[in-house]
Each structure stands twice: as C-alpha cells, then as structure tokens.
Amino acid sequence: MAIVRFFVRLFALIGLLLVAGAVTVAVLVVRHEPTLPDAVVLDLDLTKPLAESDSGKIGSLFEHQTTLREVLDALDGGRRDPRVKGVLARFGDDSIGFAQTQELRTAIERFRASGRFAVAFAEEYGGAGAGNRSYLLASAFDEVWLQPMGTLGITGLSAELPFARGALDQLGVQPNFAQREQYKSFAETFTKSGMTPANREMMEALVTDLGNQLVDGIAKSRRLAPAMVRAAIDKAPLLSKEALDQKFVDRLGYADEARDEALKRAGAGAEAMEPADYLSVAGNPNGKGPTIALIHAVGTITGGESGKPALGGTSAGSETIVDAIEEAADDPDVRAILLRIDSGGGAVSASEAIRRALVRARQSGKPVVASMGDTAASGGYWIALAADRIVASPATITGSIGVVAGKFAIGGLSDKLGIQWDRVQGGRNAGMWSPLRPFDDSETERLNAIIDDTYANFLQRVAEARHMTPEQARGVAKGRVWTGAQARELGLVDDLGGQEQALTLARTAAGLSPDAPVTLAPYPPPKSMTDQLLDLVAGKGELVGALAAVAELRPLLAHLRPLLAAAQADGVQARMPAMTLER
Template sequence: MRIVRFFVRLFAVIGFLLVAGAVAVVVLAVRHEPALPDAVVLELDLTKPLAESESGRIGSFFEHQTTLREVLDALDGGRRDPKVKGVLARFSDDSIGFAQTQELRAAIERFRASGRFAVAFAEEYGGGGPGNRSYLLASAFDEVWLQPLGTLGITGLSVELPFARDAFDQMGVQPQFAQREEYKSFADTFTKSGMTPANREMMEALVADLTNQLVEGIASSRRLAPAAVRAAMDNAPLLSREALDRKLVDRLGYADEARDEALKRAGAGAELVEPFDYLSVAGGPHDAGPTIALIHAVGTITGGKSEKPALGEVAAGSETIVEAIEEAADDPEVRAILFRIDSGGGSVSASEAIRRALVKARQNGKPVIASMGDAAASGGYWIALAADRIVASPATVTGSIGVVAGKFGVASLSDKLGVHWDRVQSARNAGMWSPVRPFDDGGTERLNAILDDTYANFLQRVAESRRMSPDQARNVAKGRVWTGAQARELGLVDELGGQDQALTLARTAAGLSPDAAVTLTPFPPPKSVTDQLMELMSGRGELVGALAAVAELRPLLAQLRPLVAAVQGDGVQARMPAMTLER
C-alpha cells in the first residue's frame, strides 16, 4: 500500500506542477510589473483580515494573503516615495482586530503628515454586523466615502460569553476544573451558567475602556465632540444621509466614483497599485542596514511545530519558535530581536520553553523587544516577560495572569449509553486524568499542588520582570484581563504603540539611532513554493482544494476553540477567557 500511495502522490504532484507552472507564468506576468507608474495610488483591501505573518500555505501561491507588516511597509515606504501620491482603501465589516486597527491608524496619520491624501470607501461600514473598528480606521483618512443606501454601524461594543454548564448536565458530562484566581474565567465556560461577579466586573471594565478608545479616536479624527460620537452610537446603525448629516462621512458615492476621484487627485497617468506589487518593485523600507530579527508567536501556544492549517486555529509551536530564537541569537548579523505576539495563551510548559529561549538570547547579547498585537494574554504575556521592553497597543488584550487545568468527566454519559468501565491500576493516581472517573481526593490534591506551584512561578516572573513586590504582582494578576492602556498604567507594559514604536526601541537597544535604516528579517524565513510542494509529495502538506472548502467553517470553529482546547487537555494552561466582541 505504501508504494501505491507514493505513486498516487507522485502523479498528483506532477499534475499539480504542470498546472502550477502555467498559473505561475500568468501570475508573474500580471502581478510583477517591471516599473511603477509615474503617479501611484496605493490600493488597500481592508475588507479581509490581515495576517500577522506570511501564511506558509501552498494556497497562498494562488491567492496572496496580505499581511499587516506588508501594509505598514507600503505606507511607510510610500510616504517617502515621490511617486506615491495617496492611498485608496476599501472597508466592510470589523474583520481587522482592534490593536491592528490602531496600528494602521497611526500609519495612515504618518502617511498623511507627509502631504499625501487618504481616501476611505465602503458600501457599508458593518452592514449586517458591527462596523466599529472598520469606521475607526476609516476616520483617520482625510476623506470618508459611504455608498448611498449603505449604513454606518458604529453600534458600540459588547461582549458575549458562552456558558455550557446546563448543556453538559443534560448530556451527563461533568467539567472538573480549577483555576487561579477569581478573574481567571476560562473554565467558567464549562462550569458556570452565567457570569460570576468578578467576571462581570472585568468585562465591564474592558468594554468601558475600549469604548472610550473608540469614541476618542473617532472624535479626534473627525473633529467632533465625544458626546456627539456617543449620541451617534446610540442611534446607530446610521443611514447614509444620517451619517453625512452628523459629519461622520464626507461624501456619498459609489466605488467607481471614489476610485476616479482618488486618481484625479493623484494627477495625470496615476494608477492603483496594491501593497504587494508596490513593494515588489520599490522594495521595502526595511531592506537595508543592520539586521533586526522579526519573530512571530501567533495563535494558541502549544508544544511542537507551529501550524497554520486550513481547518482550525493557528498554533504557535514552541519547537518552531525556540529554533527561530536560537538561530537569531547565534546569527552574528542580528543586532536585536523584535518579538511579535498575538496569542491568548496556551500550554504553560510551551510558554516557559519560549520564555527561556528569549532569556538565553538576551544573555547572548541580543536585546529583545516584545510587540503585542490584538492579544498577548496569559501564556502570551508569560513569554513577553522575557523581553527588555514590552510595547502594546492601547486596545491590546493582555494580562490574564493565572492558570487553569482540569478535565471533562464522561462517566454519566457513558452509563446513559450503556458503556461501562472497569480498571486496574498500579499506583494511587494512575487514573487521575481518566475522563471516566472524577478526581478523587488524591487527584484533587495533586491538581491543586500543580496549579499553586505554576501560579506562584508566574507571579514570581511578573514580579522580577516588572520590578514589583510579590503583593503588587498578585494585585494585578488573579487572572484578570486588561487592555494595553490599563496595563501601561499598572506597569505591566512599558510603552503604548505598534510595531513602528517597537522597532524604534529595537534600534536603540542595538546601539543604533532611533531612525537608522535596518533590515527586518523574519525568522524562520517563509517557506518557498518548492518546500511546500515537497511537503505535499511527502503527505505532510495541505491539499490545495481543501483551503477554499473549509474557509466558511472558520467562524464556527472560533466559537468552539475553548471546548476543543479543553478536550485536548495539554496539561496546565495559561489561557485568557473566550470572549466575542460585538457579536
């Protein structure tokens, strides 16, 4: 059978290579122009999520996935390029995270400060869902367009949390979890039927602070009173004419009219150019000078290799990340490490492995600057503690300094199904993690001992890294989630800003001037198409056709992540609670 499978894969790859070769010729001919037009208008598609790093999937060969770094580089390079006259961006719903939105707002403000224009267009800001973040970003543009009959969905923020205890009771499933401390609400999804007072207090504070950031950002960009923005929220979704009357949009028109107006402002011969195409010809703003290593930790922190599957959640594998850190630390060309985190946590042991690798890199003379994305909480905050400096966006979700562990007991469910279990064991706690028996006194004692020891170590690392007393560390911990702005006030992060600010700190830490030219090099480097094809032949790669087929399942999978993660039971977890903003 192995030889049969080999030849099946071989012929499949040969056929794929023939198709890929033909497509490559067309793609390269169409996408890679030898020169830029004399007048360039950068064209941004902000209707889709922006990846934190390159996907590494073979499907990206056919459809390029825009990254946040790519957009930032195009805007940064464009504001210094005399050919670039402005930017035209298309918006839709809230597909881009809050922290990413704030980073892009800052980039647009720098772009406009160079004397260039910025036009935003949307058929609807939100449509059938919220448009808070999309409009917050659009408000930073000097001209905001909305299609007639479109709506402006600045409906404000809400948090929705799932609680499945009653469902588990009906099924005969017994969630047995313990956590440290009262704000560590990850397991509440399984063990409670509603919010605890501590959980509600935490969520109300988060929503209030993020709402203030939303209101203040829009008010500042549109030169409106905060009270006027809040009044608009209370009446949203706004009809197109209402949005115009409230001075939240500048013009009502269609996509072709916004495009024609942008090209007219750019001058004769102007053309729209996407960020990827622009950077392919003009080069990036960080392609020359001393090397700064860029390392990503994106997704749930796990042991093993980082994964970016077509189905399911991205995993930040400790093995991949540790190898990248070690390679950067051993590279004599690398002057500093920019460590980008977008993770709500995960395995404690994997988080500790990554933290230790960063500590060793610093001991090897490589400064480490942590840059937090939309989330750097629990295990995501654990790994940030190893950095020389921590930078967070005001809306970054961070903190959640606490731990949780446990299991699901299915003994009652098994009895209902007529399946009965018997056992033989060689030691007192040999069946401790078995799902068909609850924790006994010995298992409960061991579980609490593990949690207490892990939590104590977490607090110690916070106290040492953030120069706090043990009591101060515990007061800001207890599993509580904070915004980046709140974390800055509490001393959990050093500065507010995005990757641009973190890169400035990395230059300074490397002994360079704050604005020195640097080469920003990803570790590990993105996989080539050849590497991906070899993985496909070996049976380890993704099937191209599956990429599109499962794309629609991602929203559902996002809701199921807490249950899936708990069932997998990867030891003690440092995870933030599952929460869905604005749905």
C-alpha cells in the same frame, strides 16, 4: 489506504508543479522589466482579516492573504516615494482586530503627514454586524465615502461569553477544573451557566475602556465632540444621509466613483496598486541595513511545530519559535529581536520553553523587544516577560496572569451510550488524567499542588521582570484581563504603540539611531514553494490542513473554537477566557 494517500499526494504534487511552472512562465513573459508608473495610488483591501505573518508562497498560488506587516511597509515606503500620491482603502465589517486597527490608524496618520491623501470607501461600515473598528480606522483618512443606501454601524461595544454547562450536563459530561484566581474565568465556560461577579466586573471594565478608546479616536479624527459621537453610537446604525449630515462621512457615492476620484487626485496616468505588487517593485523599506529578527508567536501556544490545525486558527509551536530564537541569537548579523505576539495563551510548559529561549538570547547579547498585537494574554504575556521592553497597543488584550487545569469526565456520556469500562491500576494516581471519571481526593490534591506551584512561578516571573514586589504582582494578577492602556498604567507593559514603535526601540537597544535603516528579517523565513510542496507529499503543511477544512463550517468554527480547543488541551494551561467582542 497508505498507498492510495501516497498517489493522491503524488498526483497533487505533479499538478501543482505544472501550475507553478505555468505561472512562473507567465510572470516572466508579462513582467520582464517591472516598473512603477509615475503616479501610484496604494489600493488597500481592508474588508478581510490581515494575517500577522506570511504563510509562504504556495498559498499565494490560490489566494494571497495580505499581512499587517505588508500594509505597514507599503504605507511607510509610500510616504517616502515621490511616485506614491495617496491611498484608497475599501472597508466592510469588523474583520480587523482592535489593536491592528490602532496600528493602521497611526500608519495612515504618518502617511497623511507626508502630504499625501487617503480615501476610505465602504458599501456599509458593518452591515448586518458591527462596524466599530472598521469605521474607527476609516475615520483616520482625510476623506470618508459611504455608498448611498449603506449604513454606518458604530453601534458601540459589547462582549458575549459562551457557557456550556447546561449542554454538558445533558450529555453527561462533567467538567473538572481548578483555577487561580477569581478572574481566571476560562474554565467557567464549562463549569458555570453565566458570569460570576468577578468575571462580569472584568468584562465591564474592558468594554468601558475599549469603548472610550473608540469614542476618543473617532472624535479626534473627525473633529467632533465626544458627546456627539456617543449620541451617534446610541442611535446607530446610522442611515447614509444621517451619517453625512452628522459629519461622520464626507461623500456619498459608489466604489467606482471613489476610485475615479482617488486616481484623479493622484494626477494623469495614475494607477492603483496593491501593497504586495507595489513592494515587489519598489522594494521593502526595511530591507537595507543591520538585521533585526522578526519572530512571530501567533495563536494558541503549544508544544511542537507552529501550524494551522484542521479545526481552524493557528498554533504557536514552542519548537518552531525556540528554533527561530536560537537561530537569531546565533546569527552574528542579527542586532536585536522583535517578538510579535498575538496569542491568548496555551500550555505553560511550551510558554516557559519560549521564555527560556528569549532569556538565553538576551544573555548572548541580543536585545529583545516584544510587540503585542490584538491579544498577548496569559501564556502570551508569560513569554513577553522575557523581553527588555514590552510594547502594547492601547486596545491590546493582555494580562490574564493566572493558571487553569483540569479535564472533562465523560463517564456519564459513556453510560448513556451503553459503553461500560473496567480497569486495573498500579499506582494511587495512575488514572488521574483518565477522561472517564472526575478527580478523586488524592488526584485533586496533586492537581492543586501543580496549579499552586505554577501560579507562584508565574507571579515570581512577573515580579522579577516588572520590578514589583510579590504583593504588587499578585495585585495586578488574579487572572484578570486588561487592555494595553490599563496594563501600561499598572506597569505590566512599558510603552503604548504598534510594531513601528517596537522597531524604533529595537534599533535603540541595538545601538542604532531611532530612524536608522534596518533589514527586518522574519525568523524562520517563510517556506519556499519547493519545501511546501514536499510537505504536501509528506502529508503535512498548511495546504493539507486547508484542504481538510470545510469552507462552510468556518463561521461556526470561529465561535466554537475556544470550546473545541479547551476540550483538546493537555496539562496545565495559561489561557485567557473565551470571549467575543462586539457581537
């Protein structure tokens, strides 16, 4: 089998090299002297998720996934470029996160303030699902289009939490978990059949605050009374004519009509260009000047290398991130570190390794500014504590300062399958992590000791980093999840804003003017095509995981991922609860 796998990878490599060579030749022939037209309309596809970081060149051979940074750079460069006249964006469902939506709204507002136009179009905002975030972003554009027969799905926010206790009982699987404290509800997914009062209180507060942000944002952008927006939410989904009559959209029309109108506004000879194509010719607006290292911590925090597991999602590997931090700290050209976090947490040991590397970077004279994305909770918040300043979007999900640990005991399932086990043991707690049985009294005592010590250390780090007393730290902890706006009021973050606000603070921390030109350099740099092809031959890398995934299962895996990830988790975890907003 090993020989077969080797030849499969070898032939795949040869094929990919041939494809890469053909693509390279075609590019050199077709685009020998890349230039920009006199009039450009930036063409944004916001119907798909925006990646937080670049996955490398090999993936772009098949399909380029636009990154948030790419869109922000295109809008920032475009508002300074006289050739760029406006932007045309296509919307769909709520595929873009709440915090990313707020970052993009701010970027669009800056773009419009430079005298350029912004046109938004959607066949429907939401369709069979919610369109709250999609329309919230579209409302920041000066002209909002909706296709006739389309709907406006601003149905408001809700939160759905899975509870698998009944299924586990039927299977004979016994969840054995302990948590600190009452709001740390991650384990309740497996130990309860519904929300506890504390969990419900927390979720209601989240939905209320995010709902207020949704209403206020739409009301401000569309110059509508908040009461009118709330009334529309209670009636939604709105028919296209209703949305037009109530001034939520400006035009009813089709995609070709919106595109023609945008190009007409841009002037004769105008062409639409996607962000990657525009930046490849115009250059990155953050590509000159002193270097600020951009380091991403995206996905579940684990030991080892960052990657994309076969079950989907992304892992933020401590080895990869620590190496990047150390490389940036040792580079004399790097003036500061911008740490972008989008993580609901993970392994405590891995989170602590990353935090320690950031502390050492600061001790070496490199300021660190943390920028929180859609989520920076539990272990994600743990690593943010090492930053000089923490910046969160108002809708960022953060906090979850608590600890959970445990295991699933599958002895009952094994019995049902007719599988018997026997054992010998050389120490009182030698079988503590055995999946066959629950913890006994001695093991439970050790588990609680570990959790208590970890939680005490978490609280101490919060108190020291946020200049709180231990009592104040515990008061905002207890495993509770907060929005970025709530966290700012509680002193858990310093500023509200996105990456641009964090970058401004990084410049200042580095001794530069707030608007000084800088080179925003990713650490580690995206792998070259050659390196990724070598990974393929070695049986690792993102493409291997992608080929192993079945496309039809991805929607299901998106819902099951929190459950599957928990079943695979080892050791003490600092994770936020599993939740799905707006379903």
